[in-house]
Amino acid sequence: MLKSNRSRLQELIERFSQFGATANGGVTRLSLSDEDVLARDYFCEVCKELGMTIQVDDMANIYATLPGKKECPPIVIGSHLDSVEKGGRFDGVLGILTAIEAIRTLQENEIELEIPLMLVNFTNEEGARFDPAMMSSGVLASKFTKEKMLQSTDKNGITFQEALQASGYEGQQANRLMEALAYIELHIEQGPVLEATQRDIGVVEGVLGMVCYEITVTGESNHAGTTPMKMRKDPMIVASRIISSLHEQLGEIDDELVFTFGRMNVAPNIHTVIPNKVVFTIDSRHQNPTIMREVEKLLTGLPSEENGCHIRPVKLWGRDTVVFDAAICDEVEKSCQNLGYTSNRMYSGAGHDAQFIAGFIPSAMIFVPSINGKSHCEEEETTYEDCAKGSDVLVASVLSLQKKLSLAENVH
Ligand SMILES: [Zn+2]
Incomplete structure (x- = not known):
């Protein structure tokens, strides 16, 4: 089994926690703020160094893609870079940084991809600056209309449209994520269950209604x-x-x-x-x-x-209960077993981009433990060891999906 590099991941987490760092060890990185733009710029820089192609859509969602041998829709991994006011260093961003670490791990092991692998950053997941939460994945899933979202206003009277234009990240509608073979979002649990039951990983089967x-x-x-x-x-x-x-x-x-x-x-x-x-x-x-x-x-x-x-x-x-793709959940669970990590099947009580993406792409989530169950606050914490375990599970799940899906008849 491939293992990710814990200290390399730690370095990346520490680097990103500087974008919007607060005095008490948290981050304030509101969507499309100067801090968010700095994090986006650095994210794109890292992805380009890894040989990925960057595309941005009209909601400022960023997609970085590594080609595969087959020309087919990608497997997508990622989450969101934005945070709430005085939030933690892990919510959202960890899904993106473990995805980067997963790609580094694949590359240093010279794994050739059959199916393209895409890394995504969804804009304004938190809804902390512009209401509603999960705004851009919601537009992709036709839960919200873009026209209405553009009028959403922050507390200083700036509209989402103005922030979008000022950010330099307003891309093309044609670049929107439409089709993919799978979406896996790694996220901190934001609750106390994994810690209390002493499990390494949560295999997330859905989101509570x-x-x-x-x-x-x-x-x-x-x-x-x-x-x-x-x-x-x-x-x-x-x-x-x-x-x-x-x-x-x-x-x-x-x-x-x-x-x-x-x-x-x-x-x-x-x-x-x-x-x-x-x-x-x-x-x-x-x-x-x-x-x-x-x-x-x-x-x-x-x-x-x-x-x-x-x-x-x-x-x-x-909201109705969202049920994730059972086959992907099985792959995630098998990956945990193969790595020797303990896991729990569970539902998410919090909302995530994956709940909207699941409407048109087979999706699942991976949870890593939150110390004391804390999140949306500066005390939010996950050990680097658990972050690395999450990244290991992400790599293993992507690889087993690569294998399984490239054998499927509809992929040529
Ligand atoms: Zn989040």
Whole structure:
């Protein structure tokens, strides 16, 4: 089995963590910012040195390709270079850097590729500067329209279109990724499961379905001192009852169901005034659509009135569970076994570009452990040893797919 070079990968990770480095060891590399452009420039430089051909599409997605002996659609690996504000050094970028290390490993072992190998950087995965997240893979998958995305605005009023033009990375629509034989995205787990179960690698079988509801409870404002308790229409009390009752009922549906009351707005939010409105969100995720339907039934079935307050649930958004390609998952799992690495089959609770790409290219993901399960923060950490193991699995998976797919009849 080919092994990647841990110290070479470490050096690359450390080099990229300088683009947008924060004082506390994290990175701020918002999409198409100066820091992101520097990282993109360096990424292209490294890929060119490896003999790859660079193409950029109209959403600033970058594709670097190594030719194969056969002229056919490529196998694609990669992820995203952008980060959230004060994010970590691994989220996204690790998928690209392990892919570079995979190519270096193949080249130093003089492996000749049958099928072209393409490395991809998707623009604005985080959605931290321009809403929504996974913007550009979403445009490729026709989940979002480009025209609408161009109008998305950052907090300084700069549109995505303006940032695109200023970045120097606005390419041709003809270069968009349309067809590929497989897509594999390596990513940090962003959760505590691999570490807790002491596994080296997560074989990601899909992305959890989710729903997000906003629940508005409307009551009546009045003086906090003069209004007797029995004469109040206090939406805060009703909201807190709904939350604890949902917490209990949802907790009984399934052990694997996760749910979060993440945002709450109180109006007028003054300590001497009984509130007149409380708005809160509940985000819930599970891989089984039947369970997600049960969750929605519970949320839409809330009473419309309680203690003189009106209750109104509105669905903000949802996504169906995405199931990755079983054959690619098997190859990834076999690669782990051949390398002597322990693995878990698992679902991703977080969204990734692969969930959109899976709509038109057979896809799967590889997870490496996150120390203390932390991500989207400066404390995000993965050991270099685990990064290198991930890269080993990526190399082995690409090679076994090369072999398998080049034997397939449709590839000439
Ligand atoms: Zn990511």
